[in-house]
Amino acid sequence: MYHRLLLLATILLLFSCKKKAGCDIPDEIERILVSVEIERLEKPFFAADSKQDVAAFLDGNPVFAERFIQRKNYPSDSAVINALYSLATNPELQKLEQEADETFGDMAAEKEQLETAFKHIKYYYPEFKEPQVKTFVSGLNQDLLVSDSLLVFGIDFFVGKDASYRPDTYDYILKRYERPNMVPAAMLLLSNRFNKTNFLERSLLAEMVNTGKAYYFVKSIMPCAPDSTIIGYSGQQLADVHHNEGRIWAHFVEKKLLYEKSPFVVNKYIGERPNTPEIDPTSPGRLGTWVGWQIVRRYMERNPKVTLQELMAEDDHQKIFNESKYKPEKR
Incomplete structure (x- = not known):
């Protein structure tokens, strides 16, 4: 029993x-120097007023566009630009972005967690180079991306139970999509490298x-x-x-x-x-x-x-x- x-x-x-x-x-770990700056890409994305703005956003973030947006999977540049423009101008998605911003604020807690994690990794693996860290609101399309040089948090997944829209998954999995679980989940993916x-x-x-x-x-x-x-x-x-x-x-x-x-x-x-x-x-x-x-x-x-x-x-x-x-x- x-x-x-x-x-x-x-x-x-x-x-x-x-x-x-x-x-x-x-x-000896605390004094290790790391650089963690969380770039909130959802802010310029949802500020786009035209397809030209979306194109400029993609061109200004080429690694993000390739790995997170998967730009090459679209048949043409116009196709990806049109798709993203529809997202950027969607009122419901804009609402979700506002909720994510209210939930996460300046992300000081996540910055501190990442600094601690990266310091420990550098202590054990001195050759480790901390990845660029970015956030995005994709309309619940992707929750996390972790690579050698880029870490992206799909923060709309982690707004929590009061969000207007939540990931389409089973309830027992949905309970893990909460803010406190976000950085540990990313570090679990990062562990695969080692x-x-x-x-x-x-x-x-x-x-x-x-x-x-x-x-x-x-x-x-x-x-x-x-x-x-x-x-x-x-x-x-x-x-x-x-x-x-x-x-x-x-x-x-x-x-x-x-x-x-x-x-x-x-x-x-x-x-x-x-x-x-x-x-x-x-x-x-x-x-x-x-x-x-x-x-x-x-x-x-x-x-x-x-x-x-x-x-x-x-x-x-x-x-x-x-x-x-x-x-x-x-x-």
Whole structure:
């Protein structure tokens, strides 16, 4: 049976104390210089009064136009200009842009989060060059773009539950489209650049550990971010999975699932689902990724000399699992 906990007591136990203990940034990281300027591209875009203005906007932002707008996918320049002009002059989309502006303001919080994350990345990877950071309102067309040189936040996705228009997706996914989750979600995508994996190994355990490494990376570069914003669980869900960790693990072991390679089975525990009924109807989806995170955490706790770079470069998931000695007990 999957047991639930009272949220208040658990949040105080799991998160409040951790935040006090884990949010101090070491001086050697704090003094690293990074440059973060968030360019709000939706402002000049929605100020366009003509198709000529839209053309000038595209020409003035060539990398953004190529990667986020995907300009080359249109049959002609006139086609992309006409499409974007229709967006820029759409009253409902203009309203959504205003709501996004009211929600995010000067984005000082996001700027601080990105500075902290980039400082940590530079500490571990001195060759890292922070990408340009831009925002846009695309009419809920794209939420995030992360590349080596460009990071774009589709902020209309993250306005929140009071927005006039929300992403067309399932409710359990929609709950993750909130402002506090935006930067952690981008850093999770950025982790792919550093996360070495064995693409030939597709077992459930391999997928669990690979994703666990990604979550661990984000927590390492954003130490003040609550775990809930990194994995996309609610506080109650996170409290419940911690309390039921032993029962969850027992399910994987007793059902002999760790080395299962069937994509259908693996996806039950790794892919997007509203819950994991195989364990309990009230348990959240993607439980395998959460367990993978705990395996990686245990591995790093038991191997304090292993650096973040070494962890991310380690593609032997079996080694990480074995040396973690992960074996939570049922409560």
